Amino acid sequence: MAIKLTEQSPKRKPKKPEGQTRSGQQRAARQKIRRALGRPAIHRNIDGLLDQIKMRRRLLSHGMGQMRSIIDIRQVPVPQSNQFTFHSKAVGEKGVVHKQVINLYDVGFSDKKDRNHTIKIKFPNNLVKYMIRLRGDILPVQVRCSCLDYYFTWWWYNRDPNKVHAGARMRPYVRKTLPPPEGYPFRNVAHIPGFCKHLLGLVLKLIKMGLLVTKNDPMTVYRNANKK
């Protein structure tokens, strides 16, 4: 199966060289620490997260809500760091657009096709590489969504101790309402890592597109998550 990259990576604004600005200095210092520590420990994969969400109805106070269609899927293979990233969008109620990210790590790339590297990837500069099949039960993963369910239910527990939150940390949430029964029920009493319906929708779509294989059937997971 060949993957055609129709879109190039988004054009970024040219950044000031590191060290010129205050935030640049801080970023450089953080990068230095990160390099010294090595890659962050990621020990969860997509199936591990699906296993958690399967129990969601038992563990959480609320279901998953209506599935949304996922659009604008962008694939970004990064052979230099053995990484493959998917970006997508989902249009919710009232036309609000939510953005998803799934980063897969330890993805093997090779210049030659062999038993393990079977998926052909054409890069915009005509470079061709072969990639392993993306498996949800093996490859470490990090995820992110810009929706409120991800923010209120998941990001904090995805971040620590599970290390499955992708990218920059979000603003810590401070509860402003009374505790239950007066106020809303607590969002993630079991402190489980997981993901929202948009990320589940993206996983489902990637499986349908033949880009990902998982042990769990995401539709079963979705039905379980919404069981009354």
Ligand SMILES: [Zn+2]
């Ligand atoms: Zn979401």
